[in-house]
Amino acid sequence: MDAITHKGAAQAQAAQAADAGPDIARRLSERLRALRAERGWSLQRAAEACGVSKAMLGQIERGESSPTVALLWRIAGGFGCALSDLLPPHAGAAAEVRDPRRVRSRPASDAMLMAPLFAFDPALGFEVFELTLLPGYERVSEPHVAGVVEHVVVQRGSLEVLSGGAWVRLGEGDGLRLAGDREHGYRNPGGAPVVFLDLIHYPRGRAAVRG
Numbered sequence: 001m002d003a004i005t006h007k008g009a010a011q012a013q014a015a016q017a018a019d020a021g022p023d024i025a026r027r028l029s030e031r032l033r034a035l036r037a038e039r040g041w042s043l044q045r046a047a048e049a050c051g052v053s054k055a056m057l058g059q060i061e062r063g064e065s066s067p068t069v070a071l072l073w074r075i076a077g078g079f080g081c082a083l084s085d086l087l088p089p090h091a092g093a094a095a096e097v098r099d100p101r102r103v104r105s106r107p108a109s110d111a112m113l114m115a116p117l118f119a120f121d122p123a124l125g126f127e128v129f130e131l132t133l134l135p136g137y138e139r140v141s142e143p144h145v146a147g148v149v150e151h152v153v154v155q156r157g158s159l160e161v162l163s164g165g166a167w168v169r170l171g172e173g174d175g176l177r178l179a180g181d182r183e184h185g186y187r188n189p190g191g192a193p194v195v196f197l198d199l200i201h202y203p204r205g206r207a208a209v210r211g
């Protein structure tokens with residue numbers, strides 16, 4: 001299970017942060033419908049694959065509920081697709097300069113901002129996110145699909161990463177590769193936002209679903 005901890009200061013800051021929840025909810029609603037149709041899955045079957053209740057998945061598919069990052073990951077796992085396959089697409093030329101300030105958004109009540117810098121490409125097998133954790137943010141994630149490897153590089157602040165059963169502290173510029181298919185997590189114990197890049201690599205043959 002994903003555990004999400006919000007502390008007072010983080011919540012206050014998160015409330016002021018840019019909130020693109022409605023965009024994410026709308027896109028996810030479309031993608032869920034498309035993914036279910038491609039597979040010919042009933043809502044019940046999809047709910048079982050994702051490990052969420054049928055009622056919750058129905059709400060998300062109708063755009064009535066804004067998913068947390070934890071929930072997004074469960075849905076990606078259930079359908080065997082990449083995280084960015086579920087997020088609003090950002091069209092543009094291959095050589096387009098990606099400005100994270102233009103693509104940051106905050107899912108649901110999470111005290112984090114996600115910027116999909118490079119969406120998943122089946123030919124390359126990876127996606128790159130810029131992630132911002134507000135002070136006090138802590139999340140322990142359930143394992144992603146087998147073979148997923150994450151590469152974390154801190155840009156600003158001090159980040160603590162749960163990897164191999166221990167919390168590891170990373171300073172600015174530090175990088176860490178971790179097994180995304182085991183328990184792992186992220187936390188910001190400091191008083192300022194932490195910004196880091198996360199390159200998520202998927203094993204061949206997985207996440208090759210694109211709508």
Ligand code: MN
Binds near residue numbers: 150180184
């Ligand atoms: Mn992860």
